Amino acid sequence: MAFVALDTNQTSTRMVPCMRAQGITAIGRYYTRNRSNPKILKPDEARALSAAGIRIWPVYQIRHRLRADFSAIKGKQEAEDALDYAQHVIGQPAGSAIYFSADFDATEADVSIAIRPHFEAIAAAFERAGRPYRIGVYSSGAVCRTLLDAGLVQLTWLSQSTGFRGTAQFNASRRWNILQGMPVRHFCNFDDDVDPDQLNLELPDFGGFLLGQAAQPQAVADAVAPAMAPAADAAPAELDFPAAPSFPGQPLHRGQFGSASVKAVQNRLNELRFGPLVVDGDFGEGTQNAVFHFQARNSTPNGQPLQITGEVDAATWAALFGPGAVFNSADFDRNASIRQLVIDIAASQIGVVEQPRGSNRGPEVDVYIRTAGLDPTTDSFPWCVCFLYWVFNQAAKIKGIENPLPKTAGVIALWTLARRTDAQIVHKSEVSAQTVKPGMIFALDLGGGKGHAGLVIEVSGDNIVTIEGNTNPGGSSDGFGVFRRDARPLSNSVLLGYLDFCEP
Incomplete structure (x- = not known):
């Protein structure tokens, strides 16, 4: 070209x-x-x-x-x-x-x-x-x-x-x-x-300059219309799926009617194939039996068995919608830097696994994917960047700021979009134990448009300690959970570099 x-x-x-x-x-x-x-x-x-x-x-x-x-x-x-x-x-x-x-x-x-x-x-x-x-x-x-x-x-x-x-x-x-x-x-x-x-050769003056030479601007195009009209082929707004609904604060139980929270539970149980249920907000026998079935086959986000009660308490809600749905900002220090917050929040997710393994689905995984703007029920999405977006989103909410990460689920897209943000970028040729620091995101280009990314939590000599989603204990780029890795090389042949979206 x-x-x-x-x-x-x-x-x-x-x-x-x-x-x-x-x-x-x-x-x-x-x-x-x-x-x-x-x-x-x-x-x-x-x-x-x-x-x-x-x-x-x-x-x-x-x-x-x-x-x-x-x-x-x-x-x-x-x-x-x-x-x-x-x-x-x-x-x-x-x-x-x-x-x-x-x-x-x-x-x-x-x-x-x-x-x-x-x-x-x-x-x-x-x-x-x-x-x-x-x-x-x-x-x-x-x-x-x-x-x-x-x-x-x-x-x-x-x-x-x-x-x-x-x-x-x-x-x-x-x-x-x-x-x-x-x-x-x-x-x-x-x-x-x-x-x-x-x-544009028809408008050759683009405002460029050479130091020490006077600019000689030429005429530019005349204005032709006073206001903006919606474009006939305007692209539709990006479909944005909400993150998990928040736990209502008290258990849901049989006998409740017309409840928006019950509707959310019924929708979720249908998505996870514990239905079919009529999504009407009424907590009847069918909904209770589906909850019994779900509780018998699933565990809390930290791996403990759910109590089989037929009621949707905070633990069952978290198992249905993931920890983001009952994420408690009080568990984290609001005065901490966003760099420390993302590390702490990522660490709180260690142990999350897909349900079933290899599906790119599960209560927590679905939350990560939805937060990044995708619907996990429509396809099987790799979710390592979705996990990172969710982590930074939670930290940003605690700090009362906008999420600094571009909203994307792709590694290559994240790397490309970061170039148009305030992110500090450490390219592969600049990587050293002095230029990489905790809170940065590493990005790998695995070819064919595929990649893998994770969060650096420690730099140790020629290695980094990381927390990664969509991986396994061996470091796969297509694994089944959120894991800590203790010895990933600081650089390798497929490394794009590191992105720092945190404050200095």
Whole structure:
């Protein structure tokens, strides 16, 4: 695949000679609030790229994957930080551009409530600063078109996510300045994938710069519409299945009628093939017999036999829906760091096993899978990343923050999506006992789109101690439970690297 532009979250200095030899003329790199983040463009890298004639277009990103990441206040803060870094650290020439990301499939409500006020604040901050740079957006077609039509941005970079709202139409309109392609591997010895990009020859000015050279911006596309209309082929909202219902606080028993909790139990018993039951919320003889049957054949999350009472107490509820359903945050220290919380919460799940083994199902496993946005009744899903997402989700709830992990069930997808978050990424070539620390996630690429991931809880010499889901005591990537592994090598031939979603 031939291309002349690319974007990456990796420092590119040592790859400059290769990129130049391969005909690369432009590169997208990151600005972000955390100046120690390894993905950020540094002055020495900017100088090396400029000396080679490779133009740079920077994108400012602090996660930017949820509506909550956008507001007028955050827009003002991010604009001021981007201006400071561009002017006083990089020395970015006036007249070039800084892009700001909105890296998710935003709805019309997301745009009107959060994204548009965010970019209005960015535009106002640039205006107060004397318009030293033009403003670009990296996002879906719908967001690019809306902000361009509103005059809040002058340049657009269309995301590679072709299923996002309005992307097909905006691509066809040719109003984009940069079009992102799907990742490619092993380019110029980058440790990770890079994204090839297409520069629009009809709008050749994309805001890139070379240090020491004045920018000479050309005209950009005129606005053609005042507001965003829902795209005719807008992708449907992602089907999101709720996590397990919470235990109602008191046992359920025969004789209760019209109970939402009883309905949840009846649904669950049907899913686990202890029915068929009519899901009507009435706890009658049929429901009681199904509960008897379930209790006789199952155990508590910690492996103890269930009491066969015919009532659904907390232990039976946890066996039905998994420990997440009766997860007690009081068992964990709210003042602990999120790094410590994820380790403690993961440790609390050691011993969870599939029911039956080899099924990718079970009360707890189903909770992990549902929390990651999948329905375990529709297919057999590998769940190592689902387990990690659930662990971080519980820790985030305790801390009162958004889950820092991208919502995905795939290892390769997690690795790819992490590049667009604030996660600290330790690539394979950077791995050592000094760069890897507890709370990080290791990621393995097993080929064919398959992978395996787990949580580091200790670094010991050339080995790591881990807690992993969908494994077994021997370390299988397709095992049957949650286990602690005491001697996984720090690096191996299939390692992608380590991801740190925890606070420093």
